[in-house]
Amino acid sequence: MVSELPWNSKTGTLKRELAGGMMDPASRRALEAALQIKENQGAHICAVTMGPVMAEEILHQAKALGADDGVLLTDRRMAGADTFLTSLILSKFIQKEYKSFDLVICGSQTSDSETAQVGPQLAEELDIPAIGYVNQIRVKKDNIEVRRHVDDFYEILTMDLPGLITIDLSAYKPRYLALEGLEKAFENPDIKIIDAKKLGLDDSFNALKDSPTRIIDVFSPTTQNENRVLKGAVKKIVDQLFDEYGKVISSGMGKDIKTHDHDEV
């Protein structure tokens, strides 16, 4: 997560030094959901991420929190993958190493690019059903029942397994990591590192070139609006504010404010 613009417009690359590595907030919640399933029903959790070598850190974190396996998919040839190829690579890994999985849980979207595409695309690659933006999971005998927030409603759905869900940012508040768990995780630091070759990707595979989508530029939007200072007596200013901006305020609040009521008071 970054506060400064991390994009170098000249070279068209990410300025990684500006961003300290961290587990994405939605992924933290996805892991929390998995941990709760493990605590309640029992489960074997594999935490997997694709990224540069330093992403290994978050897999240790995942293991310290309670994941059973940590797997890092990393290769220079996989760098620069868009969401389409990221999903493809993840699916190759699952098909190769975790064929008998029951449930894939992803964060709904990353905090940096926020596409929310990887989860659903991964489900397509694996040819399994998927439900996005889940905030409650109930594991049943042969399927799962999930709740999601849609507009102003909650929707309850059941889904056959194997399947995929993405967890949104409204539930599964992640637990803090106890230092004991962290120390333990590093006593058996067996993170599995898998490269393009091991995944069975072609020798010609090059994610940067092969990605169908490409980022052309990243920039901070500049606002076209100007600040306006209203001057004069308070009553006059308030009247002017409601007359000129009443509609904007109403729509911002989501309800109609009666802009002339205050005249009678």
Place this chain on the structure above:
Amino acid sequence: MDFNPCMKHQLIRNTVREFVESEIKPHVSMMDKESRFPWEIIEKMKPLNFFGLQVPRIYGGADLDTISYAITIEELSRVSAALGLCVTVHNSVGIFPILKFGTTEQIKRFVPAMASGDSIGAFCLTEANAGSDAGGVETNAVETKDAFILNGTKIFVTNGGVCGTILVFAVSEGSDKRNQGRRNQAGVFIVEKDRPGFSVGEIEDLCGMRANPVSSLFFEDCKVPKINLLGRMGQGMKIGLIALDTGRIGIAAQALGIAQAAFESSVSYAKERQQFNKPLSKFQTIQNYLADMATKIDASRLLLYRAAASKDKGKAFSAEASMAKLYCSATAMEVTDLAVQIHGGYGYSKEYDVERYFRDAKVTQIYEGTSEVQKMVIARSILSKPS
């Protein structure tokens, strides 16, 4: 030689920072203003192993190495030096001497409750007439058939108002005939807070560390069973000195955390505050201040981690710990002074955190051995080596 933190130490830092930033930071200013010890935060810290940082897992601790320990205290103190103080004193001079000198029975009796955070530790040496000169301790221990009777008053005890398990440094006149005519023998006693004859004095009204209930502790005919004596009578000075060596790593880490916080505030304020139509950070004077702060903080950190690494390798680390404590505390004082200066009038206001950092920093040059005592320790180590 690798000067980069390993993945584990990086993750320890991130983990502690994440917790303190969200659970402690919002309350720090009020804790200081109201001189309030935040029990509700302590409850949240307990399951994360803050109270058993280096305690073996069989006794409920996290079993961290000393560098991880230092990083934890540094990150905690970066947000709340008063809680950093509570945690480091509890872990270093509270628990460590029991683990190091205690019998298995003593360890089993006292350490699990301390490591869980249910019983907070304190170490009391300082008295009205004894501080740097530990030989001047007057609290006495009179040996009876099955117990020691303690009488005396300890002052400026960190965690005094909230402690459950107290290590008390006291002297006996030596009932053993062989010791007649020799100096008093010092011993360290483990005292539980509910022992009759033990009481807590008023909480001190101090310049900084205001959220830590520092107080006097009274021992009036306080009967302590012999099984509560740590080590042997006569070992008190040795236990005290070794406890303080580890304590110094913690205080150095605390001082470093304060300095780091003051530095970060200064950088962001210098970038944002405009004078003469440009940010302060564009003035060379301010740049020089920031450069000095960053350099001293970095040097402090390297000294600290070296001392911690020496301890982990089982090497002598007394002089290294003293150097780290001497330099980190001096850095804390200098950096917080400059931080207030950079903030100008706002830095002198309680509205800004740097005012608290400035008050908190000073005592790091005083407790767990003053800077002058650190120099004694360092000089002794230099002069004891064959030239």
